[in-house]
Every structure is written in C-alpha cells, then in structure tokens.
Amino acid sequence: MFVRSSYASDPERSRGREFGLENASARGPRSVFQRDRDRIIHSIAFRRLRHKTQVFVAPDGDHYRVRLTHSLEVAQIGRVIARALGLDEDLTEALCLAHDIGHPPFGHAGEDALQAALADHGGFDHNANTLRVLMRLESPYVEHDGLNLSWDMLEGLAKHNGPVRNAPWALAELDAAFPLDLHSHASLEAQVAAISDDIAYDNHDIDDGLRAGFLTLDHLMELPSLAEQWHAIEARFPAGSNDRRLRELVRGQIGRMVNDVLDETRGRIVRAGVASVDDVRAAGHALCGFSSAMQAEERVLKKFMYARLYLHPEQVATAQVARNVIACLFEAYAGDPALLPPDWRARLPTGEPARARTIADYIAGMTDRFAIEQYARLTGEAPEGLRNV
CATH class of the missing domain: 1.10.3210.10 (Hypothetical protein af1432)
Known part of the structure; x- marks a missing residue:
C-alpha cells in the first residue's frame, strides 16, 4: 500500500495556478x-x-x-x-x-544556433x-x-x-x-525528475551508441565498473548472445543507479531532519542524488560518452550542418517576415528584442524534419550530411 511521505508535495496544498482554478469536477475526478x-x-x-x-x-x-x-x-x-x-x-x-x-530541433546544436542568433537579444x-x-x-x-x-x-x-x-x-x-521562488531548491519530486533524466540518458545513450556502431563492447570495457558488470553477466549467461547480454548490462546499470539514489536520498533526508515539503525547499542543498562513489563513477561515464559518442567526428560534423540550418532559417525569417506563416506574421512585433525572440519561438517549436523541409523550401536544396544513422 502506498504511503505518502510528510515531505511529499500534496496536491491538496498546491499554491494554485497563474490564472486561477478551474471547475474541479468539469472533466473527471x-x-x-x-x-x-x-x-x-x-x-x-x-x-x-x-x-x-x-x-x-x-x-x-x-x-x-x-x-x-x-x-x-x-x-x-x-x-x-x-x-x-x-x-x-x-x-x-x-x-x-x-x-x-x-x-x-536538432537538440543542443539547434540550441547553440538560436543562442548565437539571439546573442544581442538575451540569448x-x-x-x-x-x-x-x-x-x-x-x-x-x-x-x-x-x-x-x-x-x-x-x-x-x-x-x-x-x-x-x-x-x-x-x-x-x-x-x-507568477513568482516561482527561484532562489530556493525545488520539491523532491523535481529533484527526482532531474536525477531520472541523468539515469535515463547515461544508459540509453549507450544503447543507441551501440546500435549505431559508434560504441563497441571493447569501448565499454575501458570503464572498470562496466567491465566488472559485463564479466558477471558473462558468468551468469555463458550461452547468451552479446546483443542480449549488452541489453542486460544497460538494464543492470539503471538498476544500480536507481538503488544508489534511493539509499543516498533516504540518508540525506534523515540527516537533514526533513519533515515537510517546505523543509525540502529550505534545506540549502539537494536531497536527491547519487552517493559520492556513484557520482564519481557517473562523471567517468559522462567523460567517456563525450569522447566516444557526443564528440565523435561524425557527430560534430552533423551538428555543424544542423547549426547552419537553424542559422539560415533565422536569417531568412528575420530578413523577410513574409516567409513566416500568416498567424506568426500577424503577431510579429516590430521592435527588438521582441521581434527576434518571436522568430526564435517559431523556429524552436519546429521538429527536425519540419526544419529540414523549411530549409529545403527556402534554399531549394536539402541539407547534406544531416543524418549519420
């Protein structure tokens, strides 16, 4: 049976909504x-x-x-x-x-391009x-x-x-x-969301990197923690295929990290004497996180992933093409607002920085494929080298 902790966020005690509360029974309980x-x-x-x-x-x-x-x-x-x-x-x-x-669109490459485009308008x-x-x-x-x-x-x-x-x-x-008390820590639910993001991409990016061929089993064996787990998996499943055993490795890594976060977070909560969500916000430090040992291990993993995957030469080249696409779109719309859809054109401010920020709003909402389509429509050619898998 689920038992709500005293330091959990309580929907009955929410601080409300910017534009007021709606009819609570209008669309279901x-x-x-x-x-x-x-x-x-x-x-x-x-x-x-x-x-x-x-x-x-x-x-x-x-x-x-x-x-x-x-x-x-x-x-x-x-x-x-x-x-x-x-x-x-x-x-x-x-x-x-x-x-x-x-x-x-295009992840951090797209963000870098919009940051550059808005450098004089707040970034x-x-x-x-x-x-x-x-x-x-x-x-x-x-x-x-x-x-x-x-x-x-x-x-x-x-x-x-x-x-x-x-x-x-x-x-x-x-x-x-709508003041959000930016100078304090957030709820434990928010802290859990942040650490869950780290756990997910730390491990699932390994899976995708293996699938794409940017990572290999030999690469993973460079990390002592992964090598130790891999040898245990080999001993447990001697007849298993490497493909299935690698999936077991990723699943095991997620489990190790989740269990570490639970143990560490429970300890921090006890040591901080937290008894309410207000105590969580006033603690002065994050209560949800990895142990020092796992944190050190994760830093090594991140360094490895940057070297082997995120900054792989093919990835770097693809990111440059993506940045060029976003930069081209921004320059085109800023130079000729008639290229924007009618609804966006109708609400485009005349003064800066609002004008540039609105153009960035439109581009930021694009999907990868829509941005590619718009680039092709504006330039008459599809961007080359934008896909590497």
Whole structure:
C-alpha cells in the first residue's frame, strides 16, 4: 500500500495556478497534479517531441530514441523512485514528461544556433524556453495563454537542476508574472525528475551508441565498473548472445543507479531532519542524488560518452550542418517576415528584442524534419550530411 511521505508535495496544498482554478469536477475526478500531467500529454508541444533529436539528428532508423521516447523513459524511472520515497507520483511523472519540451530541433546544436542568433537579444536557453512554451505559447484555452499549470509544476521545471541565480530573460519575465521562488531548491519530486533524466540518458545513450556502431563492447570495457558488470553477466549467461547480454548490462546499470539514489536520498533526508515539503525547499542543498562513489563513477561515464559518442567526428560534423540550418532559417525569417506563416506574421512585433525572440519561438517549436523541409523550401536544396544513422 502506498504511503505518502510528510515531505511529499500534496496536491491538496498546491499554491494554485497563474490564472486561477478551474471547475474541479468539469472533466473527471483528478488531482491538481494529475491535471498537469494530462495537459502535458495532450499538448501539441509534447507530440512534437517524437520528431526532435535526442542523440542522433533526424534518425532514419525506427529504433533510435528521440525526445519523446526519452521523456517516457525518464518518467518510468521517475515514477519508480517517487513511489519508493513516498512522493507524489503524478507530479514527478508530469515533470519528467515535460522537462525537454523547450528543446529546439536538432537538440543542443539547434540550441547553440538560436543562442548565437539571439546573442544581442538575451540569448536562448532550452530550460527557460520550456516554461515559455507551457506558460505562454501552448494556448488551447479560450480564457488565457498557456496551459495554466500548477505553481508546483512550474517551480519544479524552473528549478529541477537547482536554484536559479541569474534567470535568463524568458524565465525572468515569467517569474515576474507568477513568482516561482527561484532562489530556493525545488520539491523532491523535481529533484527526482532531474536525477531520472541523468539515469535515463547515461544508459540509453549507450544503447543507441551501440546500435549505431559508434560504441563497441571493447569501448565499454575501458570503464572498470562496466567491465566488472559485463564479466558477471558473462558468468551468469555463458550461452547468451552479446546483443542480449549488452541489453542486460544497460538494464543492470539503471538498476544500480536507481538503488544508489534511493539509499543516498533516504540518508540525506534523515540527516537533514526533513519533515515537510517546505523543509525540502529550505534545506540549502539537494536531497536527491547519487552517493559520492556513484557520482564519481557517473562523471567517468559522462567523460567517456563525450569522447566516444557526443564528440565523435561524425557527430560534430552533423551538428555543424544542423547549426547552419537553424542559422539560415533565422536569417531568412528575420530578413523577410513574409516567409513566416500568416498567424506568426500577424503577431510579429516590430521592435527588438521582441521581434527576434518571436522568430526564435517559431523556429524552436519546429521538429527536425519540419526544419529540414523549411530549409529545403527556402534554399531549394536539402541539407547534406544531416543524418549519420
């Protein structure tokens, strides 16, 4: 039987919504946080994640992860951790599902290009853009802009990586309209979402890297922790194929990390004397995280992944093409707003920085394939070298 911890977020004690509460019984008996989760799932921005880069740009293969499948995997890990800690599972799931909604096409390459395009207009930050999309741009309701998510949900998205000392312009504007207490830590549900993101991509990127041939079993054996686990798997399944045993390795890694987070987080909670969600926010440090040993192991893994996968020469070349596509789109729309769709053109501000930021809003909402299509329409040719798997 599930028992809610005293330090869990309570939907009955939510700080409310920016534009007020709706009729609680209008569309079924759901908690505040269940409504947040459902609004994310039903949003256009969430659906677009199925065609946005996770590791590989616009992959042709059906089995590679994209932002949507990654977000679903993060949510699965987050729910497991939240339930074990007695946290609100619905809020945790909603945060996990929404955490990457602000990513532009082509992942971090697209973000770099928009950051450069907006260098004189406040820059671009995908996390702040997540809040901008959910609070202003994704607007299915007649009465107000945005999805009108709960304060607890928005706070968690804003601060899931910790307190925000210097808020980017997009987040600063939203915080001024609906203050999110940016200088404190977020709820444990938000902290769980953040660590679940790390666990998911640390391990699933290994899986995709193996599938694409950028990583090999020999590469993985360079890491002592993975080599130790692999030898144990070989001993346990001597007749198993390497393909299946590698999947066992990835699953085992996820399990090790989840168990480590649970043990470490429980210990931190006890040592901090936390008894309420307010105590969590006032603790002055993150309560959910890896042990020092696992943290050191994870740093080695990340360094390995950058060297072997993220900064692989083919990946670097593909990212450059992606940046060029985004830069070309921004330059084209800024130079000739008539190229924008009629609805975007109609609301395009005349002054800066609002004009450049609105153009960036349009581009950031694109999927990989739509950005490729628009580039081809504007230039008359498809970008070469944009797919490497």
